[in-house]
Amino acid sequence: MNSGKLHGGQTPSQTVGPYFAYGLTPEQYGYPLTSIASPDLRTPDVQGQEIRIEGRVLDGNGAVVDDAMIEIWQADPEGRYAHPADTRGGNIAFKGFGRCGTGTDAENRFVFDSVKPGAAEEGAAPHINVIVFMRGLLSHLYTRIYFADEAAANAKDPILQSVPAERRDTLIAQRDESGVVPVYRFDIHMQGDKETVFFDV
Amino acid sequence: MTDSRKPYSPRDWSAHPAIIAPDYKSTRLRGATKPLIPLKQTLSELTGPVFGQDSLGDLDNDLTKNGRKDGEPLGERIIVSGKVVDELGRPQPNMLVEVWQANAAGRYVHKVDQHDAPLDPNFFGGGRCVTDENGVYRFYSIKPGAYPWGNHPNAWRPNHIHFSLFGPSLCTRLVTQMYFPGDPLLDLDPIFLATPEKARARLVSDFDLSLTEEEFALGYRFDIVLRGPQETPMETPMETA
Numbered sequence: 001m002n003s004g005k006l007h008g009g010q011t012p013s014q015t016v017g018p019y020f021a022y023g024l025t026p027e028q029y030g031y032p033l034t035s036i037a038s039p040d041l042r043t044p045d046v047q048g049q050e051i052r053i054e055g056r057v058l059d060g061n062g063a064v065v066d067d068a069m070i071e072i073w074q075a076d077p078e079g080r081y082a083h084p085a086d087t088r089g090g091n092i093a094f095k096g097f098g099r100c101g102t103g104t105d106a107e108n109r110f111v112f113d114s115v116k117p118g119a120a121e122e123g124a125a126p127h128i129n130v131i132v133f134m135r136g137l138l139s140h141l142y143t144r145i146y147f148a149d150e151a152a153a154n155a156k157d158p159i160l161q162s163v164p165a166e167r168r169d170t171l172i173a174q175r176d177e178s179g180v181v182p183v184y185r186f187d188i189h190m191q192g193d194k195e196t197v198f199f200d201v
Numbered sequence: 202m203t204d205s206r207k208p209y210s211p212r213d214w215s216a217h218p219a220i221i222a223p224d225y226k227s228t229r230l231r232g233a234t235k236p237l238i239p240l241k242q243t244l245s246e247l248t249g250p251v252f253g254q255d256s257l258g259d260l261d262n263d264l265t266k267n268g269r270k271d272g273e274p275l276g277e278r279i280i281v282s283g284k285v286v287d288e289l290g291r292p293q294p295n296m297l298v299e300v301w302q303a304n305a306a307g308r309y310v311h312k313v314d315q316h317d318a319p320l321d322p323n324f325f326g327g328g329r330c331v332t333d334e335n336g337v338y339r340f341y342s343i344k345p346g347a348y349p350w351g352n353h354p355n356a357w358r359p360n361h362i363h364f365s366l367f368g369p370s371l372c373t374r375l376v377t378q379m380y381f382p383g384d385p386l387l388d389l390d391p392i393f394l395a396t397p398e399k400a401r402a403r404l405v406s407d408f409d410l411s412l413t414e415e416e417f418a419l420g421y422r423f424d425i426v427l428r429g430p431q432e433t434p435m436e437t438p439m440e441t442a
Contacts, residue, residue, distance in 0.1 A: 010213045010288065011403050011425045012396045014378040015225075017363060019311035023301025023327035024365060031310065033267070033327050036256045036297070060230035067313075073249060073371055083248035085370070097250035103313075120244045129245050133376060136227025138218035138395050140376060141237075144245075163238055191234050200211065200237035201246050201372055 013140065016133040018067050025069065025101045039100035041074075041114040043093040048077025048115040052183045053145065053173065056109050057102055057134065060191035066108040068134035070188075072098045072145075079118030079126070086120075113181075116147070125153035125160060132188060132198075141198040145186050146172045163197050170196045208242045208431045209372035210288060215397055222395035226352050242372065249371040252297035254331050261329045264300075264342040268310075268325025275321050276305025276343035278418035281362065281379070281406070285336045287429030292336025299365040300340060301327040307346030316348050341418065347386055359386035359393065368427040379423045380405045 016024070026033035042050065053072070057065040073096060075081050080090045096117075100110040117126045128145040146154050154160055160168060173184035188196045221232035240246070260267035265274055281300075285293040303309045303326065306318040310326050324343060332338045347357050361378040368375065380387060382405055387393050396404060403426070412420025 008403060009400065009426060010216050010428060011375060011377055012400045013217045013375060014363075014392060014396070014404065016365075016376050017378075019303075019309040019314055020301065020363065022310050022325070023299060023363065026327060029312075031325075031327070033261075033325065034258055036252055036299070036329070037250070060234075063230075065231070071374075073245070075245075081244060081248040083251055083370075085248050086244060095250060124243065124245075127245070129371060131371070131374060134231060136225070136229075136231035137220070138222060138225070138228060138232075138392070139212070139220060140374060141220075141233060142240075142371075159240060159243065162240070190231050195233060195235050197235075198233050198237050199240040201240050201242065 013138060015135055015138050016069060016140075018135040020069055020133070021101050021103060025099055028101055028104055035099070037071075037097050037099040039098055039110070039112050041072075041094070041096065041098045041112060043095075045092045046076065046094040046115050048118075050181050051114055051116045052181050053112040053114065053128065053186060054109045054183060055173075055186040055188060056107070057132065057188045058190065062192070064102075064108045065134055065190075066103050068102045068110070068132065070100050070102070070110040071131040071133070072112055072114075073129040073131075074114065075117040075120040075126075077115050077118050079120040081120060119153060123156055123158060125150050125157035127157070130188075142201040143188065143196055143198050144171055145184065147184060148172050148174050159199075167197050170194060208247070209370060209428045210431045212428065216400035216403070218395040218397070222391065224391040225395050228395075246371045249367055249369065249374070252331075252367060253295040256297055257329060257331055262340040264302075264324070264326060264328045264340065266341075267328055269323045272323050274304070274324035274343050276324075276346075279342050279344050280339065280412050280414060280418050280420045281342060281423060282337060282339035282412050282420065283406075283423040283425060285332050285338060285366065285368075285425045285427065287368075287373075287427050289429045291429070292332075292334075293368060293427060294332055294334045294336055296332045296336070296338075296369075297329060297367055298332065298338045298340075299329045300342075300362055302342065302345040302362040303348055305343050305346050307348035318346070318348065344381070344419075352391060357386050357389070359384045359390050364425070366425065366427065373427040375425070375427060377425075378404065381421065382406060382408055
């Protein structure tokens, strides 16, 4: 049983299941509980380029997944993370964490409003860290969003360059400037020829 | 002094379920098929969202109260508590624990749950709490019921409560499910059974009389181990006074 197993090792992951919304993303789905995070990361005091990130999660048949939950974690426009391990210390309210379920958008996209992050470390390209959860996924998966308009920085990023060249495109969001705010599109393919790169973080 | 930028130990894939577990049918089209690419942890992974006491509402840790409309929820009142530690056994204080579950009849508030069991107007089923200085969390709830699902003929999920924790970094993120001791459905559940056998018991809570409140609610203990630092910290040299 569980007690006395404290030193027995990591507690195993289990799927988030189909019914996470009222617990983890209640406000987005209209349930009467406050949310700890939302799909809108912007804060009034944050400077920098506003961006929108949108994409779909596709299963092995190419069907759009309508019950996934995506979390993103990013640095502020100056490349600082709002966390004690980043000793530079952010001086703004920007937390850099967002959460969005794919069940409320008409096209079952995840849509985040945020600001473009700066590069957090020497040699690293700006990127957004992504965690994927859904029914049918027993352990969450990690990926990263890089930006198509950062080609020079991407070419030097050690993590991106550690990915086989033919799969790097799965990590690069395409920029669409047709609207007021630039939109980065990033579909997550769970399987198939375009299977997104997931990292063993 | 703690070096908060030390790398974390890897995910222990001998304890976590396989990405594709064919008996749990939804994994077949949704699990990644290519090997995960190793990643040397950077500041992006050594940091993570920080949620503490300030992220809690008044009744968030009492699911017997936070959904009340005109009376008490039906079912067996329970207290669930446990210690959150890292792999070195160090308590993880001030950590957010999010929970959600079905009601006593096995029905979720979620709009897509079509199971023909009654909703309880006085039970919502979602809440959260934060670990104290000793890494201990605690919340009140109602024992969730079992419910049928479409994985295979006559499939039933065992009684369970969903848990979501961040821990101190992106590496320590964990979403899991707590089960109840002695549940006959555990041996039939493809989600529980997708967990490697040696680690399954870590998902099963213990009935605990010391947590039980007399004439009020039954206590269940569920301790949680998050990933810890990769290296064992240097031991303090013995004083030679």
